[in-house]
Amino acid sequence: MSRLLTPENLCSLIDDHFATLLVFARQWAPSDAEDIVQDAFLQMVKRLPWEGCPEQPVAWLFRVVRNGAIDRHRKEKRRREHEQRCAEERTTWFEVPPDSETRAEEIDAMLRYLSAQQREILVARIWGGLTFDEIAAMTDASRTTVFRQYTEALQTIRDQFRPQ
Numbered sequence: 299m300s301r302l303l304t305p306e307n308l309c310s311l312i313d314d315h316f317a318t319l320l321v322f323a324r325q326w327a328p329s330d331a332e333d334i335v336q337d338a339f340l341q342m343v344k345r346l347p348w349e350g351c352p353e354q355p356v357a358w359l360f361r362v363v364r365n366g367a368i369d370r371h372r373k374e375k376r377r378r379e380h381e382q383r384c385a386e387e388r389t390t391w392f393e394v395p396p397d398s399e400t401r402a403e404e405i406d407a408m409l410r411y412l413s414a415q416q417r418e419i420l421v422a423r424i425w426g427g428l429t430f431d432e433i434a435a436m437t438d439a440s441r442t443t444v445f446r447q448y449t450e451a452l453q454t455i456r457d458q459f460r461p462q
Contacts, residue, residue, distance in 0.1 A: 303342070303351040312339060315356055319363045326367035327374070334370060338362040408455050416451035419444055 303311075316335060323331035338359050342352070352358035409417050418437065422428045430448070434441040 303346055303355070307351075308339075308343070311355060311359070315359060319359060322360060323363050323367040326364075326371040330370045331367065334366040335363055337366055404459075408459055411458055412451050412454060416447050416454070419447045420451045423448055 316339075319335045319338065320331050323334045327334060341362055342355065342359065345352075409421070412420065415437070419433055422433050422436065423430070428436070430441050430444050433439075433448075434444045437444065439447075
């Protein structure tokens with residue numbers, strides 16, 4: 299292939315090698331493989347005006363896909379490890395003042411009992427001081443839905459943590 303990459307040659311490269319590069323990328327980054335391969339082709343196109351087509355474009359694509367896939371795999375691994383460390387270090391969701399009558403562990407247990415959406419709304423409303431309109435805008439939900447989720451969350455806490 300010449301140092302010039304015509305649109306026809308690029309289409310031919312994509313048609314002939316995309317599927318193989320996809321399988322190759324899935325070794326390291328199964329969920330991101332398609333993006334990685336597309337990025338490799340984009341990198342090739344971006345370099346054309348300054349450097350031309352690589353001498354061996356297929357080998358170059360394999361190298362770029364491999365490097366991209368390994369990078370994504372490493373980033374994902376670091377992210378998972380970081381999240382795991384944070385989860386292990388966090389004993390409660392938040393701190394309460396020492397003079398508070400309710401202990402942080404009790405509040406933490408209450409929040410964990412709620413759905414993620416209810417928890418988000420309750421924390422934003424009570425501790426964040428946001429209005430229902432502000433929470434609705436933040437969560438892309440209607441004000442009515444936010445209010446309903448808020449009242450359901452409070453009722454759930456009342457029902458589950460009422461003194462026996």
